[in-house]
Amino acid sequence: MLRTGLFFDPYSASRLFTLCTVSPFSTSLECARKLFDQIPQPNIYTWNTLIRAYASSSDPIQCFFIFNQMLCQCSDPPNKYTFPFLIKAGSEILGLLEGQVIHGMAVKMSLDSDVFILNSLVHFYSTCGDLDQAYKVFLMIPKKDVVSWNSMITAFVQAGCLEEALELFQRMQGEGMRPNDVTTVSVISVCAKKLNLKLGRWIHSFIEKNKIEMSLILSNAMLDMYTKCGSLEQAKILYDKMPEKDVVSLTTMLVGYAQSGEFATARKFFNAMTSQDITAWNSLISAYEQSGHPKEALALFNELQLSKNAKPDQVTLVSTLSACAQLGAMDLGGWIHVYVKKQGLKWNCHLTTSLIDMYAKCGDLEKALEVFRSSKQKDVYVWSAMIAGLAMHGRGRDAIDIFVRMQESGVKPNAVTFTNVLSACSHAGLVEEGRLYFNQMQPVYGVTPQVKHYACMVDVLGRAGLLEEANGFIEKMPIIPGASVWGALLAACKTHGNVGLAENAFNRLIDLEPRNHGAYVMLSNIYAKFGLWNGVTRLRKRMRDFGIKKEPGCSSIEVDGSVHEFLVGDNSHPLCKKVYLKLDEILLNLKSVGYIADKSHLLQDVEEEDMKDQALYLHSEKLAIAYGLISIRSPVPIRIVKNLRVCGDCHSVAKLISKLYDREILLRDRYRFHHFKEGNCSCMDYW
Template identity: 65%
Template structure:
């Protein structure tokens, strides 16, 4: 009986694989063996183990040394569903003289791998060997690898090779890959010029250019290209419409997005899950959960992306009940879906809910937290001041061996800074080798909020010594540092150097910072002059900074002007009314206070309630003004009585100008002040936090002057360290003093 493994060539002399020798001759260089049983079996393999068995047989009978036969083995090992690039490369290295097909197979496989540089190296080796010249099947994948590596200069060199190889240079497949390369490297002008120079364009050419514009943020140009397709009678396909839908989403143009959806249905463009997902994503980004719902319910096929997009849509609309329902209903809950809900809560100012979902994820182990999960959770801890949980996440990362990249480093620095432990934030900053502009900016912001202005400026200068270019946010952070520390001259100098030294044109927020710097220092005339001469229209932050400065220095006339301008921009800004009320109250103008409060009631405006939180044994406790809902309320109020007695013994008198309404009875005035949320939190901290530990309090509004004075006294009377973070900065109270030096 004839065996399929008939020996056709003499076996190799050595048992081990021979090293590849480019100058050696192969036995055959055509497709003579393409119908050999072993070659046909390669196409039927389902695992790398089966392929290795065939490889062994090919070696035994000498078939491996036929270039065509070896190339089929390399193709299967590099490009099949069970591929092993490492094995494919080992096989390749044993071929005496690989043909172009073998080179192309490895170049193609590496271009899609996590290490695209190997694709480029394979190409360079092929050119250096000089045995094979690149074909139209070579260049597209080298361009793909170059795009992934952002190897612009190398890709430009490739472009030159394509131009010299005229026959290859006219191939549409090669040209399309060149457009993609330039677009992916951010050179949209070069991509567009090459597109225009093409003699022949297919729908892929148009799609590549449109996608390039969309991903490069040039959505108007992308939509113009789509219009041109119609003018030139090029029929769009599902990929075109996916790109156009994405452009509508980025532009948040719901009306045109609906037209695109109708165009797809009207022109019978092939429906696919990818296209449906693109339209769904467009509706969500345009804020239309109704349209998204209708499409989602009609979709015959849904994947994790579809469900997660719908979840994000509900969450962005503030419908967290529906978002949670989607998560519970999903056939498969991957980490992206959990991240979407955690992130939505965190970005909507609901850090407690975000951390509750994070804890649920940990408890049920339905998915493995990734970098996005941890960044969102740390951000929620930062908002809430939950340092115990933040520390736990940090330890958790270390246990899992998660290496700190710039995103995680920034999140950790931000969390520790906002939770009061700026020294730990500095330790993390000093421990990492790679620091991008966001890491530096986060550390500058951390020092700024803790009133360490000179250190913040020093770090800002050190950043430039390390050749890290500051961005717009960095400048805002360093200007805030100057503001909190009264560094007026330094603030002026940095602001004036923004364009020449840093190449950043001051925006509204930068002007607001300088107005704040000048205003806090009492330079109100200069601040007003700066606003009047601004090259951009003053925004609410600018007038808010001026109004806050007027409150500090009691300038009633300028305060009324600033408040009026602020309310023109934001008619429902209750904070503006409250600040002006404070100024009136400080001046004893109680009629004006009453008038303002009456106006607020008539307009349906309510003062944002003061809320203070404190973390004890990893549990966050919240207090509102006059709160009696806490389980230990009796003990808290007993402690408040004790505090009041001890304060009187040291001669403390309440600052009644902090009361926003006219309260005639003396006792009622003091009681109103004593019930402020930060005082309740301090009382709870004194009975709950160990004497050796600082009391950490987070206040959602600016701490009032009376509470600030009380906190200073309590730190001395009880010999306790109190860290209080309000809306703008940290106050470290110790031994009767505050880190802000009463400059706040």
């Protein structure tokens, strides 16, 4: 074209240029840009095409620089085609200000009745979070087409206004507008979000009746709806009928099966993909992590690192950090912290939250605070995670301090925040503060207390020994007390010894959750404490009859990046002989300073009666501590995670070991952290 001079014909040059911008090759945009710079007098069409190309690129902000250049260099003013591209760029960069400027220019140029520009603006304002403005623009569209309706319906769905979206769906039909496949994609996703299978089925038949095209995206949205609403069978039927499937279809099925615990089938869909993208990996990892299989999640994460096709992203790391937190795997957790920095991944609030949570749950509260202090963006979840971290370490006053500072910085507390604040009050014995914040929830903060908040409040009162007040509090509850509420009261009765209230709490709890083994163990412990052996026997028989088993105690410890688990009396560890030798040595040392095993904990233990003397000695946390002393060099602290609450004897032993062996021990049990140092525990024996 250069040789023939055709390139200097503006029309021909712009055809070549357009071809270049739609090329799928990754370097084609650079190429197009170079080409553009050689076009002598780019016309308005050419400029628009360049802006369009950048609007859907990875660098949409360029659109505004180019637009500026265009205003200076192009003899034609921007036209109705220019604005949709710029508005799209505004949505991409979430640039509310930029978009508003563009909107203003369109108005000045009297282009604000163009349906394309207005539809773009509806989408733009909604992605920037200004739903009111989106709706105002929508109402001003003189001749709404199907895209106008779709844009507004989608805006409502994405803002979580599901009822409004359904209303609009009705209204568009009332005004004679026929929904298309895009409309029904949004409406089906409303059904998925509401978990409303009935409505989902109705929309499905609506689509068939109205002969709406079953696009691949619509089929995928429908698969998503059926799996989320718990109808895997219908999802499978639809899936088998789909003429075309893509990676989204497979991922949706994968998630459906993984979330109902059918991991083998989920893996089949995972393996059936020609190439597993990062979303597929994330789906499987998070399914494992969220259903109590953190070890499998970490194994998959390791597999992912060997994969050539996908690289971990922020979502992967959030799930993986959460798995680390569950296991107390701080080596890997810290490695991920470094990984994010090294890879230059963008920090977001999700990542910050899970990193704080990981450090706090692995026992390194200082690191958690460091991450918290250095984070630039703090949303309500970041603040709440820090409050929870301080709470589980017994630092109630500091937690409340953070709660106050959060409000000073203009972040409004939500239901999660209050759960954590109340938990901080309960762990630190701050009864007055607990009462105060609970009573302020609705009137001051507009957060309606849920069952979990009542349970926390019962815990605050009960732990402090105010059993009657806690019981009265439950009786006055305006909502039905759930199992967690009775569980909190029962636990308090165990700590402070009240058989009458305990029996009532137990019965109410068992009515709601007949197979709650924790309830049986707690009541049995209370009977044992008072020497009510008939009660113990009765309960034990009832457990046998119903086939209810106590959850076995399990402690885990991370050494050199791998997690070791110990069960009660475990013999499966390769180094178990050494562990038991170490344990003998420890107990001998402890006895020399006057330690006597507290056997009251033995009598209380329902399932372990056969093991009598051995049982205490074999508690999993003792095994894990012994293993830690063997394999972790001083002065690195020993970090243990236990699935149940630590027993009184293990608690005393850990205190003594911390002094005798001059080692810090961080033990996370089901409810909180115990930081043993120089013969004392951070919980000050209030737990």
